[in-house]
Amino acid sequence: MSQASVKRKAIDAKRIDLGVRVGSLALRNPILTGSGTFGYGDEYAHVVDLSAIGGVVTKTVTVKPRAGNAPQRVAETAAGMLNSIGLENVGLERFRDEKLPRLRALDATVIASIGGETPEELETLLRALGREPGVGAFEVNFSCPNVAAGGARYWADPARLERTLAQLRPLTDKPLIAKLSPDVTDIRDTARACERGGADALTAVNTFVGMAIDLDRMRSKLGKATGGLSGPAIKPLALARCWEAAAAVKIPMLGSGGIASGRDALEFMAAGATAVQVGTATFVEPEAATRVLAEMREWLAANGIARASELVGRFRAEHAQEFGTLGAARNGGERRDR
């Protein structure tokens, strides 16, 4: 977005209203941590003030504990990293009995990420956690690229997504957020299916399936052939998927993919995200979420935008005629922004 199109008189950074709403969940500000990059919340609590950021999305929890994949689990690539963690987690029981009480004590807004190999497993998780105090919302991980069963491919079926969310919806009063995979032919199909099924919001996007080969040993740089790519390398890709999905649904979007600065976060918001998730950047800089928030506040102040929510979808609003197809966007006026 050209700065000129939103330029107003600078205002005091302290006067900026950063609050946003995701369904019935009010967030202090739009900066969340991405699932799998912030543990169960307390791991970084000595360096990040969890009550100052918008919220914490916890590591995906499954019904049974999972040991995760064999090494190697991470490999650095150009401006990004591949991971093949395989949903290692402590399982439902320990999450509820050990991790949640610690998070409650930290005054953080908690979005619990849940994952399942079947709709029934997700039901079990929501039945157990749906009325737990201290959980503000649930993010359903429909998009892990690194598990043999119940991963991104399994959940890429719009009919399955719609049916499953319809089953899950009555099990909790809290917002249900569906986290989408970017590796689909048209993300608008999965986005709309989740909306029809009763999702209150969508997260776009999870990691992209990627690979790297060690030529000397002619084997994958990961324990498995492929992994999930994250980091700055995917930001333009993720932004486009988020924008497309946002244009296809009426429910709020959470933007995710390579966000490492306030400007990155604001781009996702301009493209239609109500809030954003900082993920891989935390591995590089544990205090990344705090810095992204400060940079966002600064930019909003310098541009005279008093409420962060004002920016949401601004790019969309100014480019309404391009909503149609991706082809139209390609041929059309994105160039006019420059």
Add this chain to the structure above:
Amino acid sequence: MITRERAGRIPSRTTKRAPAPAARRTWRQVRARVRVQRDYGAGFRWLELDLPAGFAAPVAGQFVQLLLAAPSPVLLPRPMSVASVQRAAGRLRVGFLYAPLGAGTRALAELEPGDAVHVTGPLGRGYPLDEMGTPVLVAGGRGVAPLLMAAEALARARRRCEFVFGARTSELLVGLADARSRLARAGGRLHLATDDGSRGFHGDVVRLLDTLAPRLAAPLVLHACGPHGMLAAVARWATANGARAHLAMESVMACGTGVCRGCPLPRSSEARAPVLAQPSEAAEAAALKGNPEWAMCCTDGPVFEARELDWDRVE
């Protein structure tokens, strides 16, 4: 091979290690300045950083994550074992021995005194140097770095150590002069070994342990650092000879703080056994960490006792 009797009984569980520093979460990310950057021979480099106040002093075996200031050719920080810690005017001066082999470490080698670098740490669990027994420090190549620091810490505790230093060739006995002078101050006895016999004992460090162990007072406590193949051999030697061995492992890492779960090492069957069926330190630790199959190099280690890992599956 010495017998179990000669090496003595495995120290009892009164030697229980101190709680992992990572669990107390004392690490911070700070901006440091390069103080010294120099050649260390045989293609290795020595780097010394000035750290600001508030950074906890690392102990031998712990590591930090070094992140190059932007613009950097790499995204992630690089884990690096601490080789020396000095205090000067209320500040910490921390040294590292490294080989500029990849894109990250090559860029690190370009840094000059005064340049900034981000340091996260101290991270992980170091050597339990207070464990009872005769300390035998076993270094392979550049694995010498944390063990010189361990020798100095033992000297401060008025404990004499045996220092076994091995490499393929005499030239790969990295920083031997430095090791000699630091060990002389610490009162440690140096034993050299080279695979090609060009310096000291002709053979690897495990064969040297065979000849050395009978002359030492049991029980022996080994603290080792080097290539994983050497560490596996040391671990097997310790298990066969009734000694304890603490081995500093390496892994590719992303966060270094236990969050990403990216640096798994295979736990031994003992460590995987249910706590109640077979109570042991390793099983207790595994149960607490919640993953019976994989230990994380960054927070469960990087120093592991020989019985905690499955050496047949360590890569």
